[in-house]
Amino acid sequence: MNEIVSTRTNPMIDPAIHIWGWEIPVYLFLGGLVAGMMMISGYFLFRGRQKEMATSCLTLPLLSVVLLSLGMFALFLDLAHRWYFWRMYMTFQPASPMSWGSWILLLVYPALLANALIRPPAWLTARIPALVTLSERIGTRSATVKFIGIANMLLGAMLGVYTGVLLSAFGARPLWNSSILGLLFLTSGLSSAAAFVHLVARDEFEQKLLAKADNAFLTAEIVIIGMFLIGLLSSTAVHIEAAQLLLSGPFAPVFWVFVIGLGIVIPLIVQSLAVNHKVAHTPVAPILVVLGGLILRFVIVQAGQVSHWTRLFPSH
Amino acid sequence: MNALSRRKFLKITGFTAGAAAAGTAALRATGVLQPPAPERGTRTVPTSCDICFWKCGAIAHVRDGELWKIEGNPLDPLSEGRLCPRGTGGIGAHFDPDRLRSPxxxxxxxxxxxxxxxxxxxxxxxxxxxxxxxxxxxxxxxxxxxxxxxxxxxxxxxxxxxxxxxxxxxxxxQCRGPRDVGFRLTFGEDVSSPERTDIRNARCLVLIGSHLGENMHNTQVQEFADAVGNGATVIVADPRFSIAASKAKYYLPVKPGTDIALLLAWMHVIVTEGLYDKEYVAAHGFGFEQFAASLAPFTPAWAYPETGIEPSVIEATAREMAAHKPSTLVHPGRHATWYGDDAQRSRAIALLNALLGSWGRKGGFYTPVSMDVPGYPYxxxxxxxxxxxxxxxxxxxxxxxxxxxxxxxxxxxxxxxxxxxxxxxxxxxxxxxxxxxxxxxxxxxxxxxxxxxxxxxxxxxxxxxxxxxxxxxxxxxxxxxxxxxxxxxxxxxxxxxxxxxxxxxxxxxxxxxxxxxxxxxxxxxxxxxxxxxxxxxxxxxxxxxxxxxxxxGVKQPVYFAEGVTPTFPTPSGKIEFMSPQLQQAGFDPVPVYHRPPPAPPGSYRLLFGRSPVHSFSRTQSNRILSDMMPENEVWVNTDIARRHGLTHGQYVRLKNQDGVVSNRVRVKVTERIRPECVYIVHGFGHTARGLHHAAGKGASDAQLITRYATDPLMGGTAMNMNFVTFEPAEA
Amino acid sequence: MARYAMAIDTVRCVGCMDCVAACKTENGVPEGYDRDWITYESTGQFPTLHMEIRSERCNHCDDPPCVGCCPCGASHIHERGGVVLVHHDKCSGCKACIAACPYDARFIHPDGYADKCTFCIHRVEAGKDPACVAVCPTHCMHFGDLEDPHSEVSRILASRNSHALVPAAGTKPQIFYLR
Known part of the structure; x- marks a missing residue:
């Protein structure tokens, strides 16, 4: 038996780091959700289907601006030296995912605004009539729309992957130390975004299409989570221990019940039955998916902070 | 958590600045200080430490008028320029917001x-x-x-x-009395303070319950590190796997209260195998034959059930001690009031040293010297x-x-x-x-x-x-x-x-x-x-x-070999292996082992000791020192903890045989202690209302020491006589 | 160029925390925070135990993940000796560097910025040892330049067995524990 006793008792550090509370999971979730929304709406723009996909192309872009801003506000709240946040924009650090992220976020906003400009909502054009001319000028040029679609898909993908890479770059935290995390958060973001459209779209076609898409995303997510865990389990002792935090450790109940069960498997079954007309569409499934996506970020962020290279036995 | 800590920090720093200002104002009013000329830059003042009685030479640094840090004084032979953590953290005593301010x-x-x-x-x-x-x-x-x-x-x-x-x-x-009496009865002189132990030059160092490293008497710890670094053989007998034990070649997990049995068995081996310093004993010893004869029954096999130490280990360690004689130091310890037969145990330690010829020898006990500074003519x-x-x-x-x-x-x-x-x-x-x-x-x-x-x-x-x-x-x-x-x-x-x-x-x-x-x-x-x-x-x-x-002063000889004349101010003028003084007073003239009473079933003997970052019960409100150790823990053997369902870090209360219940104290679940005893660091569990910071943190051994045995030779109060059980405590 | 490193003798160290006290006063580390600390690692079952005692702190890694991950350029490698430092006025307190450190050597200072051991660079540049090294009553700590083969650290590391902490984390730590 090993007894490793440390006299260190730093706040937020010991006995295991707990530097990130609710703000970072919420930020990562909203970032992932917006990423998914950008990809969905970008895809339909690219395919020139913005008219039939009203929710995806009308609601999502403006909503994304709001959600992303909320996410960034959460990130801002998390900063310990808040009024120095501008320092991130005084430099570009190529080795820092967070630096990439902060610059990607700067590019995401114009892309989202351009997207929103293609079909600006009536309440906005009523106030700023000039937008109508601007919107017509953009919206009637299919090449511009396509370009905006591509930009949204690309930046959305970068944003989604970034939310995962942010964590996976931390080799010091074995649970996060998997490049699959980027793909997982991107897929989870897509599935949450699809579920969101499924939930709010009034058009039955759009609703069903996104439900189908969500089923694909959820299936992919299960596979990716499996790969993520297999990757950890076939690595070193500390990585195996990290995986066990989720599989059988203190985070297992939340992981199995809320992330896997209620967040993926049950909505997947319900939505599969729904798209095959076995049961009626219900808002419960997409709500569960969205909540599952949020809880996934919480579980990964919290368990990752517990996972460690050395296990301490604190002295007091 | 962060915000709270920051407030706490600001409160403390703000307070001390305010306190310093108020004090300065008071002194100015009494005319002690000249009106302000704000001090800039750094100045140093040599002084000596008082966080414990060792009194190491220190150099205090004052930066912009405020006490900044304390370092060791390289001129000081005790510390050789390096203070212990308590000395380094000594500035906390000045800044302590809980200190007394006025009569x-x-x-x-x-x-x-x-x-x-x-x-x-x-x-x-x-x-x-x-x-x-x-x-x-x-x-x-x-x-x-x-x-x-x-x-x-x-x-x-x-x-x-x-x-x-x-x-x-x-x-x-309550402390070193039995040791000094045991050594006086044997060599005619005390071990004194700082102890005359030549740890630095020891080739074999035997520690019986002495936890150097946790017990932070600076010179001794520095010399201990030197001895360990130089590859000296360290033998530690302690119911607890102490810091010193972790440096030992031989760790002897002796049952509490059986040290005399171990000492007798060691001396039995050394005498019966003829491994003692015969020349030294012949030249300086008194009553050796009677003493040697008295050891006959105390074989390692006899000592085994008493001490729990295997005969082969007793033999091996005795031979190892003898192999390095006279540079084998059986450390006399300091806090020696344990079981009521402490002066006799200390005498047994003195006698083991006498057998090894270490008194007056390099790597044993040097002869302390001093400067002649006349007292004031009162x-x-x-x-x-x-x-x-x-x-x-x-x-x-x-x-x-x-x-x-x-x-x-x-x-x-x-x-x-x-x-x-x-x-x-x-x-x-x-x-x-x-x-x-x-x-x-x-x-x-x-x-x-x-x-x-x-x-x-x-x-x-x-x-x-x-x-x-x-x-x-x-x-x-x-x-x-x-x-x-x-x-x-x-x-x-x-x-x-x-x-x-x-x-x-x-x-x-x-x-x-x-x-x-x-x-x-x-x-x-x-x-x-x-x-x-x-x-x-x-x-x-x-x-x-x-x-x-x-x-x-000028260096002087400190060993017999350097020219110190061996003098033993006992009645016989020699090292008294058999003590006529004790005999006349009606005590055992040679050490005798008495088995300690066993623990009442289901309870654990309470042992206590020191932390390197605190002195007695006097430093727990020093913010720098308390930051390093804010409360003590009760050490409980892993198996015992399991038996009582105790987990590491949880709070319990200790209840002694007389129903006295301690303040809550965290459990340290550890392999590093024998199962029949528990251990806490002394000095915690303050109850004084004015000690705002220290009050209520940890448990006080003193409170639980309601029973004590009195040493019949010298009136020392033996305190390892109390037994505790675990009581639930709120988290 | 220089490459500063420490060699810490676990044989001599008694874990007294003098290094911790010295750091607190030298650097004004706020109450409740530690830039250095002691780890006691014991193995085995009573009474057959082995224990290693280590004075620990930032390892001033050769490949410091805390520097790469910093989005502000606050975490940086000092021009001299490879010492890893933080510009307090560039730090946004994002805590990425804390997450990146396998030794958990960093913390957020009550003033909001990331803080940690500086190898007492202010002392080193004045020709002194770091406070923790200078104060150690057991003389168990050695500081110096690994690129100089005649430095005390170089010589002691050449002559004794040593190990660094969590080498598998791949950060190339520069504090070596002698055994």
Whole structure:
């Protein structure tokens, strides 16, 4: 038996780091959700289907601006030296995912605004009539729309992957130390975004299409989570221990019940039955998916902070 | 959490800045300080540490007028320029927001800790009136002084001038007394303090319960590291796998209270195998044959069931000790009041050293030397006709110092004569003496109880008058004329002013003496005049001492081999393997083992010890030191913890055999202790209301030590006699 | 160029925390925070135990993940000796560097910025040892330049067995524990 006793008792550090509370999971979730929304709406723009996909192309872009801003506000709240946040924009650090992220976020906003400009909502054009001319000028040029679609898909993908890479770059935290995390958060973001459209779209076609898409995303997510865990389990002792935090450790109940069960498997079954007309569409499934996506970020962020290279036995 | 910590931090820093400003203002008002010229830059002042009694030479750094840090003084032979963590964290004593600020007098009953702030004049007038009345009614011997450390010298002088011989410190009967008696009976001399142990040069070092490294006596720990670094064989016998044990080639997990059996078996092997230093024993020994014959029954096989140490290990370690003789040091320990037969155990340790020929030899015990600095020529003290009160009829025939608990007993019973006044200086008797109920009961019999301290300790809470002393960084103390491996003198001098009304002890003693009409005993104007006088008499320069903090003398021989003449001031003039003195007094002339009473079923023997970052119960409110160790833990063996369902870090309360329940204390679940005992670091579990920061943190061993055995040779109080069980505690 | 490193003798170290106390006073580390600390690692079952005692702090890694991950350029490698430092006025307190450190050597200072051991660069540049090294009563700590083969650290590391902490984390730590 090993007894490793440390006299260190730093706040937020010991006995295991707990530097990130609710703000970072919420930020990562909203970032992932917006990423998914950008990809969905970008895809339909690219395919020139913005008219039939009203929710995806009308609601999502403006909503994304709001959600992303909320996410960034959460990130801002998390900063310990808040009024120095501008320092991130005084430099570009190529080795820092967070630096990439902060610059990607700067590019995401114009892309989202351009997207929103293609079909600006009536309440906005009523106030700023000039937008109508601007919107017509953009919206009637299919090449511009396509370009905006591509930009949204690309930046959305970068944003989604970034939310995962942010964590996976931390080799010091074995649970996060998997490049699959980027793909997982991107897929989870897509599935949450699809579920969101499924939930709010009034058009039955759009609703069903996104439900189908969500089923694909959820299936992919299960596979990716499996790969993520297999990757950890076939690595070193500390990585195996990290995986066990989720599989059988203190985070297992939340992981199995809320992330896997209620967040993926049950909505997947319900939505599969729904798209095959076995049961009626219900808002419960997409709500569960969205909540599952949020809880996934919480579980990964919290368990990752517990996972460690050395296990301490604190002295007091 | 972050915001809370920050507030706490700001509060503390804000407070100390404010406190310093207020203190400066007060001193300015009294004309001590010149009006402001804001100090810029860094200056250093050499002084000596007082976080423990070792008194290491230190250099304090003041940056922009504020105390910044303390480093060791490279001139100092004790520390060689490196302080221990307590010394390094010593600035926390100056900044402690809980320290005493002005003289206090109690409002109502003793122990209620309800105070009125008074002036020094009011306090002195009150004390003088009481002391005069006590002297008239009961004689001057009815006032006793409990004093710890060099800071008490002038108070001792004041009490002696008043006419009382009853001056004592827990360092004898609660600590090193049995050791000194055991060694005196054997070699005729004490181990003294700092101990004359030549750890640095030892080739084999044997520690019996001594936890060097946790017990942070600086010189000893430095030399211990040297010995370990030089590849000396370390043998540790301890029920706990201590820091020292982790450095040992042989760790002997001895059952608590069976050390004498182990010592007898070791000596049996060394004598029967003829491994002892025959020449040395023949030249210097007395009564060896009788002693050797007495060892016959104590074979390693006999010792095995007693100690739990396998015979082969006893044999191997005995041979290892003999192989390195005379550079084998069986460390005499320091806190030796364990089981009631402690002076005899210490004698057994002395005898084992005698067999190995280590006394007076390199790597064993050197002969300490000192500088000749004459004392101040004071008038003679009044002679006490009644003698000391602590040891009536020489009940404890070998007590050569005053027994604290003897004075307490006399205060309780009024026999052999009443004690009506206590002065207590820098010793927290509630934590230092066993059975606090007896102490509190004795205090109820007093007409006067004065406590001089830097913090509002538990004992201060029982005082009639509390006098706030400047901390060591703000005051002069008496000259330290040290006995060590080379001669030197050291100065303690102020680095920064006291922040409030605190005063140095010399000023308190002198002012008090003047009130009592004893001004003739303090003829000097201030302590610097006193220093000048003594140093001039010794042919030394006070200016140099002020500048350097230390004056070293000429190196002198410290080993027999260097020319020290072996002298053993025992009655026989030799090392007494068999002690006629003990025989005449009706005690075993050679050490005998008595099996300790077993623990009551289901309970665990309470052992206690030290932390390297705290001194006694006096440093828990020092914010730097408490930051490193805010509370103690109770060490519980893994199997025992499992049996009781205890988990690491949870809080429990300890309940002793008399139903006394401790404050809550965290459990340390560990493999590093025998299952039949538990261990806590001494000095925690404060209850004094004024110790805002330290109160309620951890458990107090002293509170649980309601039972003690008294050493029949010298009156020491053995404290490892208590047993505890676990009680639930709120988280 | 220089490459500063420490060699800490676990044989001599008694875990007294003097290094911790010295750091607190030298650097004004706020109450409740540690830039250095002691780890006691014991193995085995009573009474057959082995224990290693280590004075630990930032390892001033050769490949410091805390520097790469910093989005502000606050975490940086000092021009001299490879010492890893933080510009307090560039730090946004994002805590990425804390997450990146396998030794958990960093913390957020009550003033909001990331803080940690500086190898007492202010002392080193004045020709002194770091405070923790200078104060150690057991003389168990050695500081110096690994690129200088005659430095005390180089010589002691050449002559004794040593190990670094969590080498598998791949950060190339520069504090070596002698055994």
């Amino acid at each position: 206090l007098m109690r409002k109502h009953l003793r122990g209620e800790e309800e105070w009125v702030e008074v002036t020094w004049d009011e306090a002195f007038d009150f004390i003088a009136k009481k002391m005069t009345a006590i002297k008239e009614q009961h004689g001057p011997e009815a006032v006793a002084l409990f004093s710890h450390g060099i800071g008490g010298n002038f108070l001792k002088h004041m009490i002696k001038a008043y006419g009382s011989p009853n001056i004592t410190a827990p360092s004898f009967a 008038p003679e003290y009044p002679k006490s006709e009644r003698g000391k009160v602590d040891n009536p009829g020489h009940k404890y025939p070998f007590a050569h110092e005053t027994i604290t608990t003897g004075i307490r007993e006399a205060t309780l019973t009024g026999q052999p004569y009443p004690v009506k006044g206590w002065w207590v200086y820098a010793t927290n008797l509630i934590h230092a003496l066993p059975n606090e109920a007896e102490t509190i009961k004795a205090i109820q019999n007093l007409d006067l109880m004065v406590v001089v301290d830097v913090i509002p300790s538990e004992i201060a809470g029982w005082a009639d008058v509390v006098l706030p002393e400047s901390v060591y960084l703000e005051r002069h103390d008496d000259l330290n004329v040290e006995w060590f491996r080379e001669p030197f003198i050291a100065l303690r001098q102020p680095v920064v002013p006291s922040p409030h009304e605190q005063k140095p002890n010399w000023w308190i003693a002198k002012s008090m003496a003047e009130r009592l009409g004893l001004g003739a005993y303090f003829p000097w104007k201030d302590i610097e005049e006193y220093f000048q006088h003594r140093l001039t008499a010794a042919g030394l320069s006070y200016e140099r001492l002020k500048k350097d903090g230390i004056i070293r």
